[in-house]
Amino acid sequence: MNDNQKLLKAKSYLDKLANGINPVTNEIVPESDTINNIHISRCLFYISDVLRNVIEGNTGSPKKKSSKAPFSITAQQLASYPFTNEPITVTEITKNINALIDADEMKGLKTTSITNWLIEIDFLEYITDEKGKNHKFPTEKGTQLGILTQERLGMYGTYKVVLYNSNAQQFILDNIDAIATYNTAKKS
Structure with a gap:
């Protein structure tokens, strides 16, 4: 090589x-x-x-990205969203949405924009575990919508992952404009 x-x-x-x-x-x-x-x-x-x-042979430091347009997406672009039968993570939802936009011209949607919005409207909440770490979990409203948890086995043992069924994914797409406002908001 x-x-x-x-x-x-x-x-x-x-x-x-x-x-x-x-x-x-x-x-x-x-x-x-x-x-x-x-x-x-x-x-x-x-x-x-x-x-x-x-x-590419450019030896200088990378150029500061030109200011990209804030995230936005059209209904036509959203119509191409690839729904799956299996529930998926918010990271996968974000990647699927970002694949529909021109990333060279526009800022991508952030995963935290979706989760922060879902927390704000009481579909997700933070729960502190026995080690004092905060984790996001669906509220009763979130569970009714189609946000669920699944236990998985990882490198460091078992953990719970939050998944979104197609109904929850559609809810996110239906509210993408409200979510997009979280994408441009600065953390205080």
């Missing part, structure tokens, strides 16, 4: 990690995993961009 191939492989791994995917198994990591921390994800995207510049 030559140096350029090694750089391309490293960039591929960084891109997957930045998007919350285990680059070895191609599985989506739990939302509570450190790799999904927004600061780490941004760092990985930055380093991936540096590698892209190296691969």
